[in-house]
Each structure stands twice: as structure tokens, then as C-alpha cells.
Amino acid sequence: MYSKIRNAFLMLSLAFVTACSSALYMPTSVDADRAGVSTERLIVGRTLYISKCGSCHNLHLPEQYTQKQWLKVMPAMQKKARITDEESKQITDFLLTRSKTE
Secondary structure (H helix, E strand, O other): OHHHHHHHHHHHHHHHHHHHHHHOOOOOHHHHHHHOOOHHHHHHHHHHHHHHHOOOOOOOOHHHOEHHHHHHHHHHHHHHHOOOHHHHHHHHHHHHHHOEOO
16 A cells, blocks of 8 residues: 555656656747856756656756845755756856846
């Protein structure tokens, strides 16, 4: 019985992460120019956000929070997710590119 409940929960979680990840913007050269980084860096940040952050909880769209809010939450999440400083920076770059400025 426990395994059926666990499997159902995992399937629902996977469905939600997949649905949200498709709603996440795909970085463009315009986003990269605005952020002052490469498009590839933003794409890596998006991929890391989906795989590292989405493996533990529901993903939030970058525009749901301000830049200040993302900068506040990322250090704590970095420790919990056990991601490197570089991975954290790539995820942060992705999130800040389309987040609210205030």
C-alpha cells in the first residue's frame, strides 16, 4: 500500500515539474544581452533550475518574485540542494533575467 501511495505521489510530482518546466521561458539572445551573460549560460541555469530545484519542490516562475527575493532565497537553497557556487550563480542568472525588478 505504501509503495502505491509513494508511486502516485512521485507521478504527480513529475507531472507538475514537467508542466512547470514547459512554462519556464527559454532564454533568448535578448535575455542574454540584458543580463550581460551568454545565452548558453542562461540555458544551463534553466536546466539546473529544473533538475536541481525541481527535484525537491515545485518550481516557481522567475517573474513570480523580485530580484531581491531571489537573491535572498538562493543561498539557503544552495545549501539544501548541495549545489556548487557556480551552479548557484548560473541558476541565479537565469532567475534574475526575467524576475521583477521591484
